[in-house]
Amino acid sequence: MLTPEQAILAAMAVPLGGALLIALARRIPNLRETITLVTAAILLTVVLSLLPLVLAGARPGLVLFSLLPGLDIAFQVEPLGMLFALIASGLWIVNSLYSIGYVRGNKEAHQTRFFVCFALAIAATMGIAFSGNLFTLFVFYEVLTLSTYPLVTHHGTDKARDGGRVYLGLLLSTSTLFLLPALVFIWFVAGTTDFTVGGILADKLKPSELAILLALCVFGISKAALMPFHRWLPAAMVAPTPVSALLHAVAVVKAGVFSVVKVIVYVFGIDTLATAGATQWLILVAGFTIIAASVVALSADNLKRRLAYSTISQLAYVTMAAALLAPLSMVGAVMHIAAHAVGKITLFFAAGSIYTAAHKTEVSQLDGIGRRMPWTMGAFAIATLSMIGLPPAAGFISKWYMVSGAMAGQHWLAVTVIVLSTLLNAGYFLPIVYRAFFVAPPADPHGHPHGEAPLPMVIALTATASATVLLFFFPDVPLALARQMINP
């Protein structure tokens, strides 16, 4: 059995080793895919082995090495990182299954590169989840950007190149322009960047400086897709759908909001920020993002584009809930990271299986498709409930906590935003479900009959849809971790 320290290192080493083996097995696709699945399974086991410890209150950690005096590559497992690692590694298994069906069903080129980069991205994600200080987080954040770039530009077309430019350009420039100066400044002021309960900036800066530094951090972490630095996410939709599913519904975007929450809780400190009132502007910006992105989603006909803007809006929920700084809304933010992950990955899976089976990409083409692909669209409908925040789906619980937190803190603006955006969510998701099941399919003499997508894909999306429901009935683990985060 691994010691906790070994388990932390293994969480990064396993996908790295997997990437190497995948590259070596490039000539034998079946072996290569087996390696992917086995690696993912081992990773989940490793991450799960840490869960009981963290729930029991332990915070295992280690310093890998020191880059400069006082600037370490260090890891520590705390509740939030535990949850993030759990989500990412758990969904990697499902996603791998789905990817195998997808790349084969669509006869994608460069499949080995695809799986290698995927494993590398997961290794970087684990590094982010377990990072023990802001510097380590920054390093793995950049690694994640770079390792996902080949995935986004996978098709190698001009369109992919342009999408890749926006993706890399925006993510890299914001992290370099804002996050890096903020990081150096925090190190300069606090002499450390360690994630510490209660923050490391108490009594060190004026309220106005705190607000500016927070802005540098939040906009620097543009993986959280807060407007006006959200455009990389729709641009990244040129990627093959499994990439959009895992990276742009789970690993990359969740790394963004995860980092934002982590910075607010462990670098600035909830109390420090609350005393300084330094998050008022963030509530406004996040609230604006929620509404504006929903409005854009309402008018998008391309299914993946609509999902992308929905993601931007849902991510801003997490940022806003964290910015409210109320204990209940914090729990909501953490819960929403989990709830949105399983819900949105289901939606992307469905979009991908529609594309694979029927070669359709636009919402307006989906009339009656639910009759041909009942599993896919059934899962889609369940995930939609979660997005809107209706029971029996996980999204209901996180929204419940967010609204409670906002009400407790008498943030009526935030409450209004949540209510309004719920209506908008319903407005852009329910018509899809309605079309799929209740509108007769167009009489299309040229249409080739198609059924469901390949079996691995259907299994995958059924699994994540079930997880969305299960998380509603059994939200104990995420909730327990969230409570531990605010009351250590």
Add this chain to the structure above:
Amino acid sequence: MNLVPHLPALQVVVPLIAAPLTVLLRRRSVAFVVALLASWVALAISIALWLQVAHSGTITYAIGSWPAPWGIEYRVDRLNSFLLVLVSAIAALVLPYSRASIEAEVPPQQHYLFYTMFVLCLTGLLGIAITGDAFNVFVFLEISSLSAYVLIALGRDRRALFAAYQYLLMGSIGATFLVIGIGLLYLMTGTLNLADMGQRISNVQGTRPVLAALAFITVGVSLKLALFPLHQWLPNAYTFAPSAVSAFLAATATKVAVYVLLRFYFTVFGESAVFAKLPMEQMMLVLALAGMFAASTIAIFQTDLKRLFAYSSVAQIGYIILGLSFDSVSGLTASIVHLFNHGITKGAIYMLLGCVAVGMGGTSLARVQGLGKRMPLTSFGIVIGGLSLMGVPGTAGFISKWYLLLAALEKGQWWLVFLIVLSSLLAAAYVWRFVEAAYFREPRKDTADVAATPWLMSVPTAILVIAIVYFGLDTSFTIGTAADAATALMGGRR
């Protein structure tokens, strides 16, 4: 006979003797072995010196037992031992590489001359770094420059002759300015020993000749180190020189010139109030920023990779000078560590480009299309080098950038912080020109049969690429030495 006390002299003497030997022996394979041995022995000596200095402090060595300030003194401290390691390590890696590289680029009957000039250039650069005598600096500068002109002129393209000629003109002006400056200092202080000069200059501080000396030395050395806007010679020289020469010069020559500037500024002028009378810091700051932005922008629009990375060098020299202009320990640390980090990065990139030139028949962006498919490892190596130029964490470039940002923050200059990170985005833009050509374009038909890279080229190149990552993660050697050197220099400043 115990050679250890004589290591400082041997550092220069070994390659100096190797030079005529290569001419006498004539056969190119023999000449190669002699040059190779000389460079490896030089590397061993420099490492020994570095260890000795790290362990027991500054070493002084009186040439021919003539005590300073009458005789020539060699003086090895933390700063120049660091530089000696850089120069000799690069030489030790480039030499084996050059064997296969010049095969394609230099006529066989001139090969022995290449090795002669290479070890002479090495002698000159090591000499500049190790000597404690101002006139000796000039002499070694001329040795390294003259041999560098010949090395550049050996390039296959006829434009190499013009490039060498241009460098010769600019370099000679630079050297003349330097010697005028040194002459003025000699007039005023009556000594040529640098340390002695630093002591005596306080008696004549602020006088017009000393100010003139400062101006002459600044301009002269700035020409050699290619400080914007005195960089005109550099892009042509790096573009048309044989690949091995580009790699060696890009990694060492400008770095040694920066060292000369540091030495004069901090050891000689350090104690005088010269800097109080002239806005040197502001001037250097403006030139550095102009170089960082102008040269990076020009680099984005280049169509040849060697030229693109040459402009990138001008921009990166801007970083080094920027660190110097802060006039603080962390600023100087950034400068000194970037000498090393940029040296290995640019050395690696030019060595990789040499491999590309051999494999693809050229380094223009049009020709390297699809390099990611044709030469995946080489292409990936250039990406790593590019990431280091951008200052991505995990590469050596990040360490330099971190200290530069820290120095700007210490001064409370937020606008500079943003300018520094902004300029690293320009680096991203020119690096991405390569990435998109290499990975998003189909390879050209006429590059279908890529020649395999000879192992003599690929192994030294790989070592240097790995070094980029290694020194991005383990900074005990680089930052450890640079911080000590910076503290010592600033001590002389007080």
